[in-house]
Amino acid sequence: MPLIFLPGQFQARADLYHQISTLVTAGFGLPQALQELRDNPPSRSFRRPLERILWHIREGHTFAESLRRSSTWLPEFDIALLEAGENSGRIDACLKLLAGYYAERARMARFVLGKLAYPVFLLHFALLIFAFVQFIVTWNVLALVLQTVGVLLPLYVLTFVFIYVMQGSRGRAMRVMMESLLNRIPLVGRARRHLSLARLAMSLESLLSAGVNIITAWELSARASGSTALDGEVSTWREQIEAGVRPSELVRASRHFPSVFGNLYNTGEVSGRLDEHLGRIHTYYQESGTNILRQVSDWVPRIAYLIIACWIGYKVVQFWVNYYNALLG
Numbered sequence: 001m002p003l004i005f006l007p008g009q010f011q012a013r014a015d016l017y018h019q020i021s022t023l024v025t026a027g028f029g030l031p032q033a034l035q036e037l038r039d040n041p042p043s044r045s046f047r048r049p050l051e052r053i054l055w056h057i058r059e060g061h062t063f064a065e066s067l068r069r070s071s072t073w074l075p076e077f078d079i080a081l082l083e084a085g086e087n088s089g090r091i092d093a094c095l096k097l098l099a100g101y102y103a104e105r106a107r108m109a110r111f112v113l114g115k116l117a118y119p120v121f122l123l124h125f126a127l128l129i130f131a132f133v134q135f136i137v138t139w140n141v142l143a144l145v146l147q148t149v150g151v152l153l154p155l156y157v158l159t160f161v162f163i164y165v166m167q168g169s170r171g172r173a174m175r176v177m178m179e180s181l182l183n184r185i186p187l188v189g190r191a192r193r194h195l196s197l198a199r200l201a202m203s204l205e206s207l208l209s210a211g212v213n214i215i216t217a218w219e220l221s222a223r224a225s226g227s228t229a230l231d232g233e234v235s236t237w238r239e240q241i242e243a244g245v246r247p248s249e250l251v252r253a254s255r256h257f258p259s260v261f262g263n264l265y266n267t268g269e270v271s272g273r274l275d276e277h278l279g280r281i282h283t284y285y286q287e288s289g290t291n292i293l294r295q296v297s298d299w300v301p302r303i304a305y306l307i308i309a310c311w312i313g314y315k316v317v318q319f320w321v322n323y324y325n326a327l328l329g
Helices: 007-025 030-039 044-058 063-069 076-088 091-138 141-165 172-183 188-209 214-224 228-234 238-242 247-253 259-271 274-328
Strands: none
Touching: 007 030, 007 044, 007 091, 030 044, 044 063, 063 076, 076 091, 076 188, 076 214, 091 141, 091 188, 091 274, 172 188, 172 228, 188 214, 188 228, 188 274, 214 228, 214 238, 238 247, 247 259, 259 274
């Protein structure tokens, strides 16, 4: 699995799932579809993992077992949905679902990066200009390096470390810490929680439709949600459900599930239309989380631009004050 996912990698994964779905729908068997994609993958990095999956399938393993044996190429969320699709005979539907999911993530990543591009360019431009002007005055090479590389390199490192530790395959302790930190940030924490609930609902609907028992379905879905808080909460439910407690009661009693989720789930459980209500939960929280992220993506670059503009203004004033002081001195 890559250290960091970029928009192109999200889109490549969306294309992979879309192409497999298209081939399966057209009548190809799953091994034949995978072999076709191995020979002509949407990304070269997919060729080796696809070869490993095909090798495990030839050894007699199921598709889901082959995915799990292929290192950490796919996140738990993908494997849970694909396993559900394989067991229920709805593999094409699950592939389309994943294709849409990753296409949306690619669009969101492009949107965020596009919004941040100008403030980032402005920051680099301002640092280089002011450092160069200072260098012309003092001819101090060390000061030039410290004012450019000395400022930008720590920013690059911090950005890389932040994105790296947020990947789902990192250690649980690290993800717990980062999740706790991000949940305290206004809007960002709410968006993350809503998107985690959306993934949980989508996975749960697919697993239950595949005939997976309710306990296993909840545990796999909580793991697939990407939230350590939800995973930790649901992991304590097994004994209570085995004792006869309905999942809806546990959901409504938990502080990790909003009332909207609990009420919709309870209604679906009582009416016998749980799959339909889980679909509604997924749609509601997916749209809510995406809209919040779009708001954040709109405002963060504006705030960054304002801060950088104020800093540039301060440096300009400081430069001329120092210049006139030098003339008068």
